[in-house]
Amino acid sequence: MIFTLKQMKVMKLKYLISRYIIIHCLIFFGAISASFGQTGDLQVIDKIIAKIDNYIVLKSDLENAYNDFLSSGQASPPDLKCRILENLVTNKLLVAKAEIDSVIVEDAEVDSNLERKLQYFISQIGSEERIEQYYGKTIEQFREELREREKEQLIVQKMQSVISEDVSVTPAEVKDFFESIPSDSLPFFSKEVTVGQIVKIPSVSEAQKEKSKRDLLDLRNRILAGEDFGTIAKKYSQEPAAKNSGGDLGFQPRGVMDPKFEAAALGLKAGDISMPFESSFGIHIVQLLDRRGNLYHSRHIILIPETTQQDVDRTIHEMDSIRTLIVNDSITFEKAAAEFSDDKGTSSSGGYFLDPNGANSMSVKDLDPTVYFTIDTMSLGSITKPLTYRRPDGKQAVRVLYYKKSKSPHQANLGDDYQKLYHAKLNQKRNKVIAQWFDRAKGEVFINIDEEYNSCDILK
Structure with missing residues (x-):
């Protein structure tokens, strides 16, 4: 050509x-x-x-x-x-x-x-x-x-x-x-927008956490009674990879895993199984298999407690209070996002969605469709009331969206x-x-x- x-x-x-x-x-x-x-x-x-x-x-x-x-x-x-x-x-x-x-x-x-x-x-x-x-x-x-x-x-x-x-x-x-x-x-260039979000993930009630701990304690007792750890992990663990790995994490260096998980694993003797404990990912039991210097080999079973509608309602009320502070100019949207948002991908950028190069003005074609259809009904400078939505991992969360700027399609x-x-x-x-x-x-x-x-x- x-x-x-x-x-x-x-x-x-x-x-x-x-x-x-x-x-x-x-x-x-x-x-x-x-x-x-x-x-x-x-x-x-x-x-x-x-x-x-x-x-x-x-x-x-x-x-x-x-x-x-x-x-x-x-x-x-x-x-x-x-x-x-x-x-x-x-x-x-x-x-x-x-x-x-x-x-x-x-x-x-x-x-x-x-x-x-x-x-x-x-x-x-x-x-x-x-x-x-x-x-x-x-x-x-x-x-x-x-x-x-x-x-x-x-x-x-x-x-x-x-x-x-x-x-x-x-x-x-x-x-x-x-x-x-x-x-x-x-x-x-297609239409570009600057849109931000503040996300709150409903915290799980203590009652739900205790239920997961009881369920894990039952699984632990079954393993101690002779059932195979890997088989139990494949059937019950809520870690997707467990269905293939049986919960086996292989050898890991210290400082890589969640600190609470690592502390629980390294506090065991080889072959021992921990009591149920909580990390930032859920409730676990972990078995230490081997330890070689700075490396350790473990496997685990994790259960992730589910939120209830009461948990969601409480989070909506909390988010509405944050929105009121922003609307009344008691706090900027950017500061509120950095201080309160549970979404790691946007909280560090003042709540704004970023393109791969780190710019907060992005093409509408790159926006999540749910976000796009929401801002399509909004006026510039407005912020939504708390909205419940499903995160990509299927978990329910609450957020507000802020429609800051818009740039029309242009040469x-x-x-x-x-x-x-x-x-x-x-x-x-x-x-x-x-x-x-x-x-x-x-x-x-x-x-x-x-x-x-x-x-x-x-x-x-």
């Missing part, structure tokens, strides 16, 4: 604007697919396609990232696969050079970033339980397997920052960048889309500086690309 100059310019603008939004998620979600050996039903026969010093790029890394990009619906350039491979090789080179130059990231930063991305991923999948059910792994195992990849990506970002720390963009450069695109070929323009254009131009300049760095650095470490990808001319 032959592209005209105008078409190529439009493709370049759309690619630059979308790339700065997608590229950070591209590696993360590609890592998720690679970690668990699947992208939908696609099966990739793996092999090493690039070696960079002591680091490698697998064929699955490339294929998973490529398919994730295509599934995002973004316009893709004809040489997309080569661009992704170039990005993967560049990332490994950045990591290799970071090791040489002693550039490191702190564990606390890795954990914080991983948790933020996981919360976004969970919001897209629906719930932690759905992730566990789909992959047959606990959320803790899921988190641990992604941690090294997240650490690598943070090192890449830190090296990129060091390399491009002097790069900046002026308003004049943004204006020139925008005006370089023919006016009849500017990209079209790209400097007034409405300055930030998108600014980041696109900034990313373009940074890419140029990093490409120049790559040309210099590639001679300092060993790099070998599989001949299957010679046409990409990455090393040229």
Whole structure:
């Protein structure tokens, strides 16, 4: 296919604007697919396609990232696969050079970033339980397997920052960048909105908790009387993965699991089963199977007490009091969300739904349909009365929605889309500086690309 100059310019603008939004998620979600050996039903026969010093790029890394990009619906350039491979090789080179130059990231930063991305991923999948059910792994195992990849990506970002720390963009450069695109070929952006929520999850009554504890005590007695722990877990545990794992969590390092769960497990002798106890996830009994230094092997059965209508009514009353404070200007919506909301995915952003790049202005097509149809009946600046709804995990909750801003569908323009254009131009300049760095650095470490990808001319 032959592209005209105008078409190529439009493709370049759309690619630059979308790339700065997608590229950070591209590696993360590609890592998720690679970690668990699947992208939908696609099966990739793996092999090493690039070696960079002591680091490698697998064929699955490339294929998973490529398919994730295509599934995002973004316009893709004809040489997309080569661009992704170039990005993967560049990332490994950045990591290799970071090791040489002693550039490191702190564990606390890795954990914080991983948790933020996981919360976004969970919001897209629906719930932690759905992730566990789909992959047959606990959320803790899921988190641990992604941690090294997240650490690598943070090192890449830190090296990129060091390399491009002097790069900046002026308003004049943004204006020139925008005006370089023919006016009849500017990209079209759908309606965008800024919507926030404050969520309260009804707390379970003590009576319901005691019922779960009694039920677990009965199960514990059956196991002590000779029944198999794994069989009981498969039948009764409300952890989705238990139906396959029998509640077995494998070896875990200290500091990964819920603190109350870990304390209960590590307080046992090998083979012992705890009395029922409560964690942030539900009511458990846990058996310690083995312990090796900082690692311990355990299995558990969890029951999740159900809320009653009385619990929901109490939460509605509590939420109505919070809403009254906001309406009377006694507290801002953002502060109330940070202080009172039980939804981790939005409370840290002042209650607002965020796009993958962290912006609180998002396309309506990316909103949950229930939220979209609700704000469609609202006026700007209004806040709903408490609404009951089902969370993606099926649990009932109460929330208020705040409709702050709306931006009509439009062609790209400097007034409405300055930030998108600014980041696109900034990313373009940074890419140029990093490409120049790559040309210099590639001679300092060993790099070998599989001949299957010679046409990409990455090393040229």
